[in-house]
Amino acid sequence: MAVDLSDFEHPAWLTAAGTGIGYVLILAVLTLAMFIVPWLVFSML
Secondary structure, three states, rough: OOOOOHEEEHHHHHHHHHHHHHHHHHHHHHHHHHHHHHHHHHHHH
């Protein structure tokens, strides 16, 4: 029962992957900006 990878060549899969990657990148940047940077700034005071 092998998976045929040609099923994933449709542009919708590329769009879905791009959406997921973009979402993760935005969450990472917001987490960095909202939690990590302030923690670093206040830990230096």
